[in-house]
Amino acid sequence: MPEGHTIHRLATRHRELFVGNPVAASSPQGRFATGAALIDGRVLRDTEAIGKHLLHHYEDDRTVHVHLGLYGKFTEGELPVPGPVGQIRMRLTGSGHWLDLRGPTACEVLEPAAVALLRARLGADPLRDDADPAAAHARIRASTKPLFALLMDQSIVAGCGLIYANEVLFRAGLAPETPGTAIGAARWTEIWDDLRALMKEGVARGRIDTVHTEHTPEAMSRAPRVDRHGGEVYVYRRPGQPCLVCGTAIARGPMAGRNLYWCPTCQPPLRGSRTA
Template identity: 80%
Template sequence: MPEGHTIHRLAARHRELFAGQAVAVDSPQGRFQAGAALLDGRRLADTEAYGKHLLHHYDGDATVHIHLGLYGKFADGELPAPPPVGLIRLRMTGERHWLELRGPTACEILNPPEVAALRARLGQDPLRDDAEPALAHARIGGSSKPLFALLMDQTVVAGCGLIYANEVLFRAGLAPTLPGRRVSAELWQEIWDDLRALMKEGVARGRIDTVHTEHTPEAMRRAPRVDRHGGEVYVYRRPGQPCLVCGTTVARGAMAGRNLYWCPSCQK
């Protein structure tokens, strides 16, 4: 599932291509046919990302809410648009570009109260300038749940996914099992600042890189990581391999139904 940096990149991309334009909207697949008919010909006012949720705001207080889930993906390009092929949930055509959405978990129209309700049930998004990390700590500091599970909880930290959760805990030298109530406000601010910086870099680069300069392939004279997610990481999907910092074998386990990776020495 795409992490928050990907959704913020998509929001910026769609804003660049379509914001301020009256767009043609249809649903070749037919599953978004009524919504597409309501939007067709309207002006796309703006786009935004909140955690893993993408919002397209149209004139007339209509918002398209998209959650890609595991299988959703976008494609776009310059006009003329190619003929529709396969299960295209949503297709948009603007003045110079086209966009197609396939396989999302959610593609629906929300009214302003429903958008407000969506925002209200999400946690703080490190990539948003209006985020309040103290509100996230209010949830974390009062919880006995492991910090890894709290980072993965979208009602606590919106947009942080599996890779970022594993990696930010390694960089902080914290065991994933550390109870939230043992995380001070000062420690949480350090974690938050690091997570925000990593995710911002992910937005800029389009991939997740979490290693410090001294641990890059060039600095360590090692082969680059080969993985479909790309990027250089410390522990994510590196079980059985040596820690890049201390050489201890990276461990793997499970928590909150997700894969957990950590260094037993660096994260005591």
């Protein structure tokens, strides 16, 4: 599933392509036909991302909400628009370009009240300037759940997915099972700032890179990582491989229904009840 930086990149790209112009909307597949009719011919006023949710705001307070899920994907190109290939849920054309959406978990038109409810149920997005990290910390500090699971909870931190959660915990030197109650305000600020910086870099580069300069392939004279997700990382999908910092074999285990990865040496379990 795409993480938040990808959705923010899409919001920016769609803004560049269509905002300020009327958009023709259709649903070649048919499943979004009613929604497409509601926005067809209307001017796209703005786009935005909140965590893993993409919003297209049209005139007359109509908003298209898209959640890509595991299989959703956008494709685009310059006019003329090609014939439909595959199951195209939504097709937009206008201002010299076309945009197709296939396989999303959600593609729906929302009224303002429903948009407000969506915003209310999502947590702080590190990529948004209006995010409230203190609100996220209040929920984390009140929970005994593992910090890994709390970072993955979209009602607490919106947009942080599996890769960022694993990597930011490694960079913080915290074991994934560290309880939220152990994270003090100062430590949370460090984690939040690091997560925000990593995700902003993801927006700029279009991929997730989390290693410090001294641990890049060039600096360590090692082969670049080969993975469909791309990017250089410390622990994600590196089980059994040596830690880039200490050489210990990277561990893997289940938590919150997902795979987590960590270095047993660089991320030792928190002992006692001290606050991190």
